[in-house]
Amino acid sequence: MSPGSSATLTKDAAAFRWEDMVGNSRLLDIRDLVTRFYTEDGVVRAVDGNSLHLDAGETLGIVGESGSGKTVTALSIMGLIENPGRIDSGSILFRGEELLDKTPQEMQEVRGRDIAMVFQDPMNSLNPTLTVGEQVDRVLRFHTSLAREKRKRRIVELLQQVEIPEPAKRVGNYPHQLSGGMRQRVLIAMAMSCNPTVLILDEPTTALDVTIEAQIFELVDKLKTHFGMGIILITHDLAVVANSADRVVVMYAGRIVEEAPVIDLYEDPLHPYTRGLLNSIPQLDQERQERLPSIPGEVPELITLPEGCNFSPRCKYAVEKCMHDDPPLVSVAPGRKVACWKVGELIE
Amino acid sequence: MSTPDVAVHPSDVITPTVKKHRGLLEEVWHNFRKNRLSLTGGVIVVMAIIIAVFAPLLAPYNPVEQFSAPLGQHHPLPPLSRSEEGTLFLLGSDKFGRDILSRAFYGCRTLLQLATGSITIAFALGVLMGGVAGYRKGSWVDELIMRIVDIMLSFPSLVLAIALVGAFGIGRTQIGPFSLSNMFKIAIVIAITYSPAFARVMRGVVLQETAEDYVDAAKMSGGSGWQILAGEIFVNTIPPLIVQASLNMATTVLTSASLSFLGLGLQPPRPSLGIMLNEARDYLFGGAWWYALVPGTFILLIILGFNLLGDGLRDSLDPRQARRTRL
Amino acid sequence: MGVYLFKRLMLAVPTLLGASVIIFLLIHIAPGDPVRVMLGPMDDPALRAKLVRQLGLDLPLHEQYLRWLGKALQGDLGISVTIQRGSPVLELLTQRYAITLELAFLSIIVALLIAVPAGITSALRQNRLSDHVSRIVAMVGVSVPNFFLGIMLILIIGVFLHQAWATGGFVPLKTSVRENLIRMLLPAVALGTAYSALLMRMLRSSMLDVMSQDYVRTARAMGIGWPSIIRQDVVKNALIPVTTVFGNSIGYLLGGSIVTETIFRLPGVGRLIIIGVDRRDYPVIQGIVLTIVLIRIVVNLSVDILYSVIDPRIRYGAEGE
Numbered sequence: 001m002s003p004g005s006s007a008t009l010t011k012d013a014a015a016f017r018w019e020d021m022v023g024n025s026r027l028l029d030i031r032d033l034v035t036r037f038y039t040e041d042g043v044v045r046a047v048d049g050n051s052l053h054l055d056a057g058e059t060l061g062i063v064g065e066s067g068s069g070k071t072v073t074a075l076s077i078m079g080l081i082e083n084p085g086r087i088d089s090g091s092i093l094f095r096g097e098e099l100l101d102k103t104p105q106e107m108q109e110v111r112g113r114d115i116a117m118v119f120q121d122p123m124n125s126l127n128p129t130l131t132v133g134e135q136v137d138r139v140l141r142f143h144t145s146l147a148r149e150k151r152k153r154r155i156v157e158l159l160q161q162v163e164i165p166e167p168a169k170r171v172g173n174y175p176h177q178l179s180g181g182m183r184q185r186v187l188i189a190m191a192m193s194c195n196p197t198v199l200i201l202d203e204p205t206t207a208l209d210v211t212i213e214a215q216i217f218e219l220v221d222k223l224k225t226h227f228g229m230g231i232i233l234i235t236h237d238l239a240v241v242a243n244s245a246d247r248v249v250v251m252y253a254g255r256i257v258e259e260a261p262v263i264d265l266y267e268d269p270l271h272p273y274t275r276g277l278l279n280s281i282p283q284l285d286q287e288r289q290e291r292l293p294s295i296p297g298e299v300p301e302l303i304t305l306p307e308g309c310n311f312s313p314r315c316k317y318a319v320e321k322c323m324h325d326d327p328p329l330v331s332v333a334p335g336r337k338v339a340c341w342k343v344g345e346l347i348e
Numbered sequence: 349m350s351t352p353d354v355a356v357h358p359s360d361v362i363t364p365t366v367k368k369h370r371g372l373l374e375e376v377w378h379n380f381r382k383n384r385l386s387l388t389g390g391v392i393v394v395m396a397i398i399i400a401v402f403a404p405l406l407a408p409y410n411p412v413e414q415f416s417a418p419l420g421q422h423h424p425l426p427p428l429s430r431s432e433e434g435t436l437f438l439l440g441s442d443k444f445g446r447d448i449l450s451r452a453f454y455g456c457r458t459l460l461q462l463a464t465g466s467i468t469i470a471f472a473l474g475v476l477m478g479g480v481a482g483y484r485k486g487s488w489v490d491e492l493i494m495r496i497v498d499i500m501l502s503f504p505s506l507v508l509a510i511a512l513v514g515a516f517g518i519g520r521t522q523i524g525p526f527s528l529s530n531m532f533k534i535a536i537v538i539a540i541t542y543s544p545a546f547a548r549v550m551r552g553v554v555l556q557e558t559a560e561d562y563v564d565a566a567k568m569s570g571g572s573g574w575q576i577l578a579g580e581i582f583v584n585t586i587p588p589l590i591v592q593a594s595l596n597m598a599t600t601v602l603t604s605a606s607l608s609f610l611g612l613g614l615q616p617p618r619p620s621l622g623i624m625l626n627e628a629r630d631y632l633f634g635g636a637w638w639y640a641l642v643p644g645t646f647i648l649l650i651i652l653g654f655n656l657l658g659d660g661l662r663d664s665l666d667p668r669q670a671r672r673t674r675l
Numbered sequence: 676m677g678v679y680l681f682k683r684l685m686l687a688v689p690t691l692l693g694a695s696v697i698i699f700l701l702i703h704i705a706p707g708d709p710v711r712v713m714l715g716p717m718d719d720p721a722l723r724a725k726l727v728r729q730l731g732l733d734l735p736l737h738e739q740y741l742r743w744l745g746k747a748l749q750g751d752l753g754i755s756v757t758i759q760r761g762s763p764v765l766e767l768l769t770q771r772y773a774i775t776l777e778l779a780f781l782s783i784i785v786a787l788l789i790a791v792p793a794g795i796t797s798a799l800r801q802n803r804l805s806d807h808v809s810r811i812v813a814m815v816g817v818s819v820p821n822f823f824l825g826i827m828l829i830l831i832i833g834v835f836l837h838q839a840w841a842t843g844g845f846v847p848l849k850t851s852v853r854e855n856l857i858r859m860l861l862p863a864v865a866l867g868t869a870y871s872a873l874l875m876r877m878l879r880s881s882m883l884d885v886m887s888q889d890y891v892r893t894a895r896a897m898g899i900g901w902p903s904i905i906r907q908d909v910v911k912n913a914l915i916p917v918t919t920v921f922g923n924s925i926g927y928l929l930g931g932s933i934v935t936e937t938i939f940r941l942p943g944v945g946r947l948i949i950i951g952v953d954r955r956d957y958p959v960i961q962g963i964v965l966t967i968v969l970i971r972i973v974v975n976l977s978v979d980i981l982y983s984v985i986d987p988r989i990r991y992g993a994e995g996e
Contacts, residue, residue: 502691656814
């Protein structure tokens with residue numbers, strides 16, 4: 001995998017990438033992460049002891065409903081958890097380095113340069129009083145030592161990479177002069193500007209329509225292959241994950257309930273929640289008289305989690321044990337993990 | 349530079365699951381109670397109202413009664429001194445030997461009377477104008493009313509008030525069969541000055557509400573225009589109007605006091621905080637600090653009370669604001 | 676942007692005209708006979724007839740209005756009838772406006788000097804002690820009547836600290852810049868304090884608003900440092916709504932100067948209007964109110980221009996894809 005035309009950019013770009021390919025290709029290794037928010041109304045257990053990992057060249061999908069803790073996981077990685085939130089315990093290893101030991105100043109350097117994130121709603125995510133060019137320039141100025149001319153060229157190159165038409169002209173535009181899809185591309189360009197190792201996309205296309213969505217994912221995939229990055233894709237949309245992810249992690253009420261390669265997950269979901277989710281997707285070949293099955297009940301509030309398995313109140317397979325003991329996430333096959341007491345019975 | 353605390357707010361990531369469910373009124377009251385500043389404001393306002401209403405009972409002496417100074421001394425006398433007749437001037441006496449505390453209480457009374465009267469008229473006028481304009485949005489009525497509102501808003505409030513007082517004259521006047529007291533005239537002047545603000549708020553709220561579905565529903569069920577306006581819409585317009593009223597009380601009090609101070613408001617010997625402050629100017633260099641401090645502080649506290657109250661109400665009704673400004 | 680400004684201009688003109696109608700009618704709302712009031716003890720038929728003709732009071736109402744408006748547009752605001760008999764109102768006003776405008780200008784400076792740092796730091800240290808303290812101080816500042824503050828300042832600095840200049844009075848700049856400014860200090864503080872409290876609260880509120888915006892989050896995620904974020908994302912965007920409040924301030928300042936000039940014995944326009952009301956000099960009153968409204972409308976328009984320059988969304992309009 002070639003590092004791409006921008007290898008001369010950051011001083012260590014070429015060197016580190018090669019080492020990455022040869023040596024340890026595990027980009028992110030998260031162990032037992034616990035992130036809580038201490039609010040006036042109670043303690044919110046947003047991330048409740050989760051472990052996951054990301055390797056170079058793969059796209060990891062994190063799936064879950066809103067409130068399941070997916071975004072907080074991403075923010076924890078980025079070091080963007082602030083009062084009243086706190087990362088209480090756990091470890092986040094980025095290329096072997098412990099992120100939680102870093103000072104805020106060090107994390108600031110990591111953000112944008114090594115790990116970048118693109119958020120959900122592009123409409124307001126750009127400063128309305130700065131031009132597109134100025135905003136990308138800022139990122140470059142902060143993380144690189146490129147001279148002005150080189151930065152200008154790099155900006156146009158980036159806009160081209162994200163397939164924005166007439167990039168040289170767009171550099172002087174203000175965000176309100178761009179459509180939602182274009183703004184999202186600008187944000188991706190900003191995120192990519194320093195060739196990050198890890199790119200986190202949080203619901204990147206929820207606010208965009210379906211055709212644009214397809215284009216964005218194609219683009220991101222291209223960039224991933226080209227630069228050898230690892231991508232974390234956070235979404236509630238199962239179709240998106242099916243198309244773009246290599247591996248999937250399913251979260252419910254702050255915990256990971258299942259982890260599997262994407263095809264396995266769709267063909268043979270193990271956790272009752274995952275099954276429920278997949279069953280509720282309308283199929284083209286379904287009989288029209290059948291009602292769409294939905295999971296009864298509601299997602300619990302993260303302040304008042306039920307005793308035992310978080311999903312037990314809504315689970316049709318639940319027994320006594322499920323109500324009292326929290327099932328741990330265990331490996332049931334290579335690359336497959338499930339957190340459910342009944343998993344033995346469910347593997348048919 | 350230390351990092352500010354607002355990078356990512358938990359509600360942004362945790363929404364809707366965290367909020368407990370409460371009824372709207374309960375929610376408002378809960379928010380209000382938690383805000384210490386607005387509670388203080390409420391307490392101040394209540395105290396001011398009590399003083400105003402019960403002034404005849406609370407004031408130690410008759411506010412217009414003049415007492416003689418002891419031999420060798422002259423008015424104004426400092427706080428805690430006594431008159432020849434033995435009256436104790438808790439907060440001192442004014443230039444005519446009247447008890448400042450009593451005058452302040454009565455002054456508070458007149459000020460609140462005036463302010464409340466003005467606000468009520470302004471409220472009624474404004475709500476009427478704004479309501480009609482909003483309901484008939486786009487028509488010539490709407491345009492006309494909003495033009496008038498714009499024109500009136502182009503006058504700074506004190507300037508307009510002064511000009512109107514100048515035009516109407518000071519003191520009792522006869523207009524046809526009506527004999528208007530000075531106070532009433534001033535109330536009308538101030539009301540005219542502040543009604544545009546109410547009109548704007550009312551219109552805005554009406555526009556918002558008429559876009560709601562329940563209005564269409566009411567229309568379809570056969571209610572006539574006026575019924576709909578009065579019934580459904582009005583109930584929902586009350587909160588922002590109350591906030592506006594409370595905030596405007598503060599400025600109305602300020603304008604009333606300013607007018608009195610300038611001699612264009614209530615006339616002596618009627619006890620008025622603004623006039624007392626004006627009288628005090630001549631005695632500053634004589635060292636009579638209490639003469640200015642007492643009425644001024646009363647005015648300040650009343651205005652402060654209404655400001656805190658209005659702010660608190662506004663924050664309680666808009667939870668997003670409250671999150672940021674809660675103490 | 677041109678379209679936007681043109682529309683604003685088109686709105687301003689009828690407003691100004693409407694205001695002029697009201698101002699014109701002031702004389703006629705007055706109870707009693709204005710002529711008798713103006714002439715006072717010198718009321719005799721000949722003088723009366725002369726005054727009536729001079730003021731055009733014998734013409735039908737709308738003609739009077741047009742006549743008055745026409746003259747006003749040419750700069751003729753009438754002749755003072757009681758204050759300085761025979762002097763053109765415009766002349767009287769120009770002398771005094773210089774003083775009032777200087778006061779307003781100095782008050783704005785005082786206000787900005789306090790409000791901008793206070794507002795910014797208050798927003799950044801939200802909910803810490805210094806924030807609470809400054810918010811309470813701001814609340815009190817907004818609630819203090821400017822005449823009370825002025826009197827207290829005179830009391831403390833003039834009486835207790837024996838500074839003679841504290842009582843105000845006016846010394847022309849030509850005579851002595853130092854004397855002029857030092858006498859304007861307390862009036863500017865008295866007038867500017869409430870204004871600064873207002874600005875500070877607005878700025879703080881605006882900054883908090885902006886800080887919770889998505890683009891601040893983006894900048895943070897890209898690893899941009901706080902100083903740069905405060906400068907380019909927060910303050911830059913927070914100032915936009917504040918400029919509109921700024922524009923409205925001229926109304927408050929002109930109104931407040933009435934009281935401030937009275938207390939500090941400054942011969943400005945504010946003081947003049949009180950004298951005018953006292954002596955029933957209607958041309959003066961009308962002239963002052965008319966010019967105040969004119970200034971206010973012009974300032975508002977200028978603020979709109981400024982606003983459109985600052986906010987690219989208005990300058991360029993939305994082009995979309």
